[in-house]
Amino acid sequence: MAEELLKEVALGPESQVLTMNKYCVNGFKFQIEEVSRNKKTNNSGVYIQGDVDGTGQTIEYYGVIQKIIKVRYSGWPKKKIVLFWCEWFDPSHRGTKMDHQHNITKVKHTRKYRNYDPFIIAQNAKQVYYASYPLRRDKADWWVVIKSKSVGRTKIDNVLDVAYQNDVAIVQQEVEVELETPLQHPQHILEEVSDELLNVGEEISENEKNESFDDEE
Incomplete structure (x- = not known):
């Protein structure tokens, strides 16, 4: 089979290929630049490591x-792959700058990548949005890169330890056994209660009876 x-x-692939204007993958909705150009939300920005x-x-x-x-x-099972044909910016320091102090990435949209390597697999792509400098004419050629968050996915940095049901059941069983065991002196010494304590208990009972009788009157 392999x-x-x-x-x-x-x-090689079949002679006929299918082109699309949009494609959803990795929790992102991607669109080609021609479709996103005149829309309020631009989904054509992409980056890859x-x-x-x-x-x-x-x-x-x-x-x-x-x-x-x-x-x-061709053949069975059916096999297909989705590719993004992209126009890349220059990844060198002349076309891409990193501001590590403020965690900002900037790209020079007027400077393109010279090598011919336009295709990437869609499953490897992540989405970005490019914001311009409207009040800075000296930075008209630069865009700020804003990385988008995928929809329906949560990134977790710290993973908590898993509590297994079997361990919980064992702990509960041990607690129940300890509660069923009668309380005893650790050296099995039985202490006798003196008559004075018994007399005090009887006096308290008599006082309670008298108080309840007074309340009834």
Whole structure:
């Protein structure tokens, strides 16, 4: 089965491909730039993490989706893959700047990535929004990158320990056994109650009876 699958993929995709204007994946709704251009919400911004550079930092590529393509392969089971055709900004320090103090990333939208590598797999994409500087003419070529949060997903940094039901049942059983056990002296010494304590108890009972009789009168 695995060999047949590899052969079908090696033969290449079908001649006909399907193009789309939008595609939902990873909790994001992506759209091509042409569709998002005249809308209030822009969903064409995308970024993906690349390799590690010489300084040990992971390179992040920021771009804009131009086309969404679905490629199908022949054979059974049916196989398909969705690709984003993107126009990338220059990932070098001339086109992408990081302000680590304020945690801000800026891209120069007038400077493009020189290499021809437009395609990414849709499942690897994350969404961003680009905000301009409306009051700064000297920064008209720069956009601030705002990373979008996926819908219906929650990112958890700290995971709490799981409490297993079996452990809870064992603890409850031990507590019940301890409550059923009668209280005893640790050295099994039985103490006798003196007659004075018994007389005091009888006097208290007589006083309670007299108080209740007075209340009835």
